[in-house]
Amino acid sequence: MKNIIIGSSAAGISAAETLRREDPTCEIIMISDEPNPLYSRPLISYYLAGELPEERIYYRPPDFYERNRIEAHLGRRAVRVEPRANRVILDNGEELEYDNLLLANGASPTFPEIEGLDKAGVFGFRRLSDAKEMLAMLPQVKEAVVLGGGLVGLKAAVGLKARGVDVTVAVGSPHLLSQMVDARAGEIYRALLEEHGIKVATGMEPAKILGDGRVTGVLMESGEELPAQLVVVGKGVRANLEPVEGTEVQYDYGVIIDEHCRTNIPNIYAAGDVAQSYDVVRGRHWTNALWPCAVEQGRVAALNMAGKEAVYRGSMGMNSVQFFDLPVISAGLAGLRERDFDSELIDQPGPRIYKRLVLRGDRLVGFILVGEIENAGIIRSLVERGVSVAELKDRLLRESFGFSEIMPLIEGRGERFPEREYQELIETMRLMS
């Protein structure tokens, strides 16, 4: 069996390791347009900030390909997939044939449609090469503008600030982290960043990047000019659809996958940021470009590629980050613009502690925990399983809340908790009663 995996990050690595474990003799070919793709993408901000040296951001050892007997095509881009011919074409014209194909080729930063993006000193913040080029430029950088106040933008801002750069974050939305949290939590982070010397300007869209060959500043739509020798664009990502555009492979914002992480073509699978999977909270397909989803989708796709039936329950939005000393975890319908809920429960016991539960009927559909995150995983599992929390919801935000309080709920809805660990607990409860 000949398997080709396009992409060598979270989803690709997870798939390759699964394939090798399940089938010691199959052929595995991996294609990546990065020369050394085995680093962890979310860690480039730690590298930029100087918190981790380069060798600490690697997710797998350099002998990963040899050890797993993988034929690696690195620094090569897959430009086209030909589903009828079962063939992938690379940017150097090389043609590779497959029995099974996994699209794990990720996403790329979205750039606004403004003039001047081609100037030296304008970056997306996605690849190790972005971080390296930014670091190489730092001696000439006094001021930086980060366009976008999402996770990527803020991580870049904090990293640059740690390097002594004067940073302004310019955000189109009225609040920071608007995809991940609501206005209240966004304001907590604005205050936190400002306390640490990062300037935040909300409701500000860029009109033009200024400078000759090199960036000298950003002209905002308001007419204001922000001086900068470095600009980071953190305006979200878009699935890398190029290889499948115009083919029979079905895509929307991402490549559509079913519960086997398979596309509409039986021997083509997709996983990670390029894929659009069933979102268990939204009840429809959605792109959740997140590390944990990529790893799980990669594994499920690989199991099916190896002929072992495996089912993917679906994805949901979720994220965790800590800026300075303040952690936040959110999941489900937690962002500023989410409206598809009936009620919310809010607790704000201190200036830097904020908890919000979002409900549709008696079902949890999202939450935000700022400052006190210990119970995030328990609450997230309730969102994921879609069970009624009617009898429990008033206790969920208490500091004393713990897993034991959801045991009766698990006992009553065993079919929603099929994993061995839950089933053992259910049996334990039955035997004790």
Next chain:
Amino acid sequence: MERIFCDLRRCLACGACELACAVEHSSSKDLFQAVLEGEAPVRRREVQPAPWGNLSLACHHCESAPCIDACITGAMHREEGVVLVDQERCVGCWMCVMACPFGAITPSKLKVALKCDLCPEREGKEGRERYACVAACPTEALFAGEFAEFKRLLEEEVVRY
């Protein structure tokens, strides 16, 4: 693989397991020494009230562990069935805290995720002494072994407190 289970009926919530766990994971492995050295040992096990009695809860070392999937550094990994954190590699992003459905991972102040590691330094000890929490439990509510053996324990009648 041997795991630790809790008979909720037998657990008195005395907290001996929590303390023993914290001490086992302190550098001196001695409560008074640890306190004198200014170290605040962190427990990886917590006792919680439950309808059947009390639950002494720690990492379940899940068969399919969502914390391992969620880890962006590879710090969370499995060795012979045991789910472990490589503290050198952990950066404190708390993706594992977000993933764990049992709330069994502690985000520590040192920006390192802490969880049950099944007492690697007690390897070689026999019976109840093998794990600090099990050894400390005065009512034998904590049990180390296979689930099938634990079930037999649950079938015994116990005196309700």
